[in-house]
Amino acid sequence: MxxxxxxxxxxxxxxxxxxxxxxxxxxxxxxxxLLAERISIAEDAINxxxxxxxxxxxxxxxxxYWQSGNVFSAMANFDHLAGTTTYETQVINGLNTAFSLxxxxxxxGITMTxxxxxxxxxxxxxxxxxxAIATWTHVSQYVITTADASSGTQPNKDFPIxxxxxxxxxxxxxxxxxxxxxxxxxxITTGLFTTLSAFLAETTGDTTYTNAAIxxxxxxxxxxxxxxxxVLDTVDGADCTRSPATxxxxxxxxxxxxxxxVLKDVTGNSAWTTLxxxxxxxxxxxxxxxxxxxxxxxxxxxxxxxxxxGFKAIFIRGLDEVSVRxxxxxxxxxxxxxxxxxxxxxxxxxxxxxxxxxSSWTGPPQGxxxxxxxxxxxxxxxxxxxxxx
Ligand SMILES: *[C@@H]1O[C@H](CO)[C@@H](O)[C@H](O)[C@H]1NC(C)=O
Numbered sequence: 001m002x003x004x005x006x007x008x009x010x011x012x013x014x015x016x017x018x019x020x021x022x023x024x025x026x027x028x029x030x031x032x033x034l035l036a037e038r039i040s041i042a043e044d045a046i047n048x049x050x051x052x053x054x055x056x057x058x059x060x061x062x063x064x065y066w067q068s069g070n071v072f073s074a075m076a077n078f079d080h081l082a083g084t085t086t087y088e089t090q091v092i093n094g095l096n097t098a099f100s101l102x103x104x105x106x107x108x109g110i111t112m113t114x115x116x117x118x119x120x121x122x123x124x125x126x127x128x129x130x131x132a133i134a135t136w137t138h139v140s141q142y143v144i145t146t147a148d149a150s151s152g153t154q155p156n157k158d159f160p161i162x163x164x165x166x167x168x169x170x171x172x173x174x175x176x177x178x179x180x181x182x183x184x185x186x187x188i189t190t191g192l193f194t195t196l197s198a199f200l201a202e203t204t205g206d207t208t209y210t211n212a213a214i215x216x217x218x219x220x221x222x223x224x225x226x227x228x229x230x231v232l233d234t235v236d237g238a239d240c241t242r243s244p245a246t247x248x249x250x251x252x253x254x255x256x257x258x259x260x261x262v263l264k265d266v267t268g269n270s271a272w273t274t275l276x277x278x279x280x281x282x283x284x285x286x287x288x289x290x291x292x293x294x295x296x297x298x299x300x301x302x303x304x305x306x307x308x309x310g311f312k313a314i315f316i317r318g319l320d321e322v323s324v325r326x327x328x329x330x331x332x333x334x335x336x337x338x339x340x341x342x343x344x345x346x347x348x349x350x351x352x353x354x355x356x357x358x359s360s361w362t363g364p365p366q367g368x369x370x371x372x373x374x375x376x377x378x379x380x381x382x383x384x385x386x387x388x389x
Contacts, residue, residue, distance in 0.1 A: 038387065113132055117129075173216070214267070258317065
């Protein structure tokens with residue numbers, strides 16, 4: 001059943017999603033800044049948020065725990081892409097502190113885990129890899145296995161689970177909270193687990209991780225993509241209730257795209273490449289979070305922090321991974337760097353105040369906020385390598 005279902009799906013999605021052209025309505029979709037300047041802009045942006053770091057709890061004043069994980073991710077990826085070790089000490093110390101305060105990084109889900117993986121990738125620190133693996137093992141207890149879906153039970157949940165929803169198996173879905181009676185399964189948690197599994201498969205060669213990545217990627221594919229090709233948010237693991245159709249957030253598509261980009265490399269299965277390309281093509285142009293000028297408007301919040309402020313950063317980071325792994329598709333790479341340049345130029349021209357940036361990327365500039373700065377970091381880091389020279 002599955003190979004047929006998958007190929008049918010991909011054939012249908014090809015019909016609506018092959019346009020990789022850059023919309024000419026986008027605002028300033030190129031830039032001519034040289035590498036050294038792009039590195040310096042990213043470094044200045046990171047240095048502007050660093051004074052907010054509280055080393056006692058590895059969090060940045062003004063944002064929460066999982067948002068702080070995104071700052072460490074951006075710092076590690078800066079070093080990875082710039083070929084430097086500028087933030088090695090802060091990243092390694094910060095992640096060690098978070099891991100010691102919250103076993104397996106679990107203060108609501110698996111958020112700091114991918115920071116640990118990025119840190120391992122940037123610095124080769126085996127202890128960070130061990131933390132990522134420990135967390136993977138912890139989170140895998142909250143995945144619906146194929147056997148769980150058949151039996152309608154999950155060992156760490158105290159309610160009968162839905163084995164199928166909307167005619168599709170729930171195997172591969174990941175409960176986002178460990179609490180025994182919490183029924184929510186969402187795309188960000190399952191997308192994070194897909195991505196972490198694929199990274200660990202690539203790093204270790206252990207097929208346990210590959211199989212986990214495939215199962216969760218299939219759950220996303222079968223249940224969480226709307227008719228336009230955009231990733232949805234939540235399904236209830238007990239009664240299949242779905243989040244409102246209007247709950248379309250950049251990070252759900254972005255994190256899944258990141259996972260698919262690694263998974264297609266790990267498996268060599270071009271069906272994942274096609275799915276990745278299809279989702280990227282529509283997500284990059286979605287009117288759900290941007291106007292015809294291409295500037296992302298989601299999470300613009302000048303006066304107060306909220307969870308949604310940093311979603312777009314996760315989207316941009318996922319697209320960067322797609323770009324890095326798409327050297328065989330120059331149209332896709334051009335679309336991604338053009339999209340990031342739209343955001344980059346908006347931040348540098350409409351939302352900047354010195355080296356700090358508003359969470360409203362269309363402007364106007366304002367005084368420093370930790371959340372605005374967090375949201376900008378991945379754009380700055382991504383510009384290091386999606387542009388050339
Ligand atoms: C720029 O930031 C400074 C310091 O936070 C602030 O006092 C100033 O009002 C900001 N400028 C604008 C145009 O918002």
